[in-house]
């Protein structure tokens with residue numbers, strides 16, 4: 001009986017400790033979400049077909065693109081590792097036509113984009129045509145916006161577009 005009592009008071013103690021941790025976690029989360037969200041990028045209205053008649057690849061319903069290791073308001077050192085998360089669709093290299101797939105693009109400090117055209121290729125619009133799902137980049141100090149955009153075998157965004165949230169990070 002005594003033994004049983006000791007066991008249950010230990011369990012209560014553990015529960016209290018867990019509750020205290022959970023509370024602390026909630027308070028920290030509140031502090032982080034007080035960072036103002038980054039203004040969304042200006043995006044053209046997606047059309048199922050391009051002017052030239054090209055039929056866009058359909059996005060899977062509910063597909064989500066997101067940053068695995070970064071969130072809005074993070075401060076990081078250079079080089080910056082960015083991990084690309086995708087759920088509901090698959091990754092395929094550029095040039096490979098397969099339903100429900102695409103490859104990643106990382107948009108750095110991009111304020112506007114035409115999603116009814118192939119994504120241009122530049123230091124600000126980086127293609128991961130081999131099917132890569134992360135990159136480590138040297139970045140200049142200061143604030144930068146990052147956003148992910150999925151595109152098909154021809155670098156044309158899906159319909160509707162599969163985009164991540166746009167986030168701002170500070171590079172120390």
Ligand SMILES: [Cu+2]
Pocket residue numbers: 094103104105119127128129151154155
């Ligand atoms: Cu591309």
